Amino acid sequence: MSRIESVDVSDVRFPTSLELDGSDAVNVDPDYSAAYVAVTTSDGDTGYGMVFTGGRGNEIVSGAMESYGRLLLGKDTEDLLDDLGGASRLLVHDSQLRWLGPEKGVSHMACGGLVNALWDLKARRADKPLWLLLAEMAPEELVAAVDFTHIRNALTEDEALEILRRAEDGKAERIAELKRDGFPAYTTTPGWLGYSDDKLVRLSKEAVADGFGMIKLKVGGDLDEDRRRMRLARDAVGPDIRISIDANQRWEVGEAIEWVGALAEFEPWWIEEPTSTDDILGHAEIRRGVAPVKVATGEAVANRIVFKQLLQAGAIDVMQIDSTRVAGVNENIANIVLAAKFGVPVCPHAGGVGLCELVQHFSFFDYAAVSGSMEDRSIEYVDHLHEHFTDPVRVEGGRYLAPERPGISAQMQTASVAAWVFPGGAGWAEVGERAAVTGRRIAP
């Protein structure tokens, strides 16, 4: 019999703040990091998961994963993998740990990292990439994996079954299409606030040449600057390429409506995170105030209960699920089926480190087995840090190619983990020396 033998957590950080890749109006100096976990069974299989963070605090999430991981030690592997709905509830609804959220923040993300590692294990044992494993599961199995607690007034088990059963029609063809043609991507690479005008223009043109249909610009620092950069970008890509804008929760509600109005002449496709993602009513007001510009959010939405309300309130045009913010695969199935119920497209958040690798699986699954549509749907793409993964994303001609290797694509290169484990890795020793010379503050 196979049991869960170990849960090994590593605090892995990359010194991205030195280059200002990933800088925006709120996250001014992130060191893209992963609380990285390996769950190993007594018969020698390992599943990998991770939680993305901005650097400082990665040790808090790592510690939380160790704490939650104790609940898995010694458990029967097959029991866990045959009932991943139960496995998720074991972690998320632990009677004492629940107080730490409930279902939000550090504790919820830690649960998600572990749940994703268990799905990785299940997909590896089935010898399938996660998206295909999910796409081929029966509707009843998928529904059993979802925790419907506190969302039943918007989506019942029966309604979810009906949505999934309807999507059985044509599923095989869509799977074949995904394997052949992949799924649309958009790129945030040109749009970071820290980039010079020349770099913005050059990267915007490159994005179009590379086949992307949409680019995204960070806004919210300074309105005149935003107008200038938006004009540069619009001139660079022409009228037919979509430009979305992202304020990273920078604004008050009224401020968001005014600011987006002042950028309207450049025809932004969506405004992302105009205000606090906790502010459901605020998003609804902003959506009414900025139409026809769409409103998108999700990377910081804590759980399915908040997504449910954003949909109920008519507060979003686009749901941006994140692969490591919520409690893993199970909760993202809930989010995707909720979006389908309300007819809202899912365009996952990615970037950071590992987020592209993990989240692509959800869009492939969504197209194959839930919404069955690619209309107005694309996955965010940022072209850094992929070299640290054993199964890195492949984006060609503006599209993600279908993951082919078994699992959830979260496994990192052993050498990368060794070099960038914090604070002891060789990479950090070198960065520390550089920082001492330049006087820059280095995390933590």
Add this chain to the structure above:
Amino acid sequence: MSRIESVDVSDVRFPTSLELDGSDAVNVDPDYSAAYVAVTTSDGDTGYGMVFTGGRGNEIVSGAMESYGRLLLGKDTEDLLDDLGGASRLLVHDSQLRWLGPEKGVSHMACGGLVNALWDLKARRADKPLWLLLAEMAPEELVAAVDFTHIRNALTEDEALEILRRAEDGKAERIAELKRDGFPAYTTTPGWLGYSDDKLVRLSKEAVADGFGMIKLKVGGDLDEDRRRMRLARDAVGPDIRISIDANQRWEVGEAIEWVGALAEFEPWWIEEPTSTDDILGHAEIRRGVAPVKVATGEAVANRIVFKQLLQAGAIDVMQIDSTRVAGVNENIANIVLAAKFGVPVCPHAGGVGLCELVQHFSFFDYAAVSGSMEDRSIEYVDHLHEHFTDPVRVEGGRYLAPERPGISAQMQTASVAAWVFPGGAGWAEVGERAAVTGRRIAP
């Protein structure tokens, strides 16, 4: 010059699950615990703060407080204490740590524990109990301490100033009244799910005899049981004592409306936490469905932004602030002024360990300097674990007496910390031996 010299965190837990004190439909076996912090200056002053948890996971919050505490080390004490709004923002809006919430869950609670310790330090230096320090601060100082980010569409700085200035009138008289007569309390002591009928009836009658005007019963496990226990309690206290009920987020929205309807004949005063406290729209629907029974929530509300929406949506009749869930004194000032703006009474959540000690200060401050009213307002009271504090609450005749000693009342007895530090304390060694005999699982 004085600097912050150390931030010492202790993981203190009490084995309350052995007695089923504190058991409800969701929190079935809590070990009331405190992530306890002492912030010490180079000139030898110490401020104390804490975060309440349910046992397992107390180490996660403790670790988070150590991480955030590093941001305070070496800072000028007077600079921090003269601008506690700035001190709070330094922690809550740290550009990298922010990702862990933002402003929710473990990271936010950890910030709150530290912020409260700084307020404790400030109040001790001023030789005043916290409530009096706050009540005597100028409206401008209070407003400067509040973070208005993402609540300005409901409460601006100017509106807050106006509310606080209006309350200057009669403040001295209300402070004198508080010192003389205290503030109303209600008790949850009779109502835990784990108690026998005899104990429920006996404790309910004792509560009335002790002068309490309201008791609270836990519900949500089983409807027939709830009806039976509610009838017993109503018979025990008579028609004039209020009985509130608390479901600890147990229900779906529709279920809540039906369940409360089935208890209506026993005239519950409020239904507390009928569903997920993230569910603003759900609370609004429940409130419409259960009137005239009132809807109360707050102990698990993550931050001022969620409280803002609960008020905007007309979702609550009663705001139940918690002293260690949000980012400390500053954010609770925001919550209290928001409640005053919307005319909703604040009835703080307490119980657990240390929550009564801390939260009483907010109601005293609210009456003295914000709402100026005691109508439908009372502070929860549960009569356990107070002996571990150096300045324990004093409840007499159903009223909290005004705290008199300097600070926020969070300091624990040195012997208590030593005995119940987890897992090494002498108390836990003894409990471990008892548990080994009875076969009960002991945290973690």
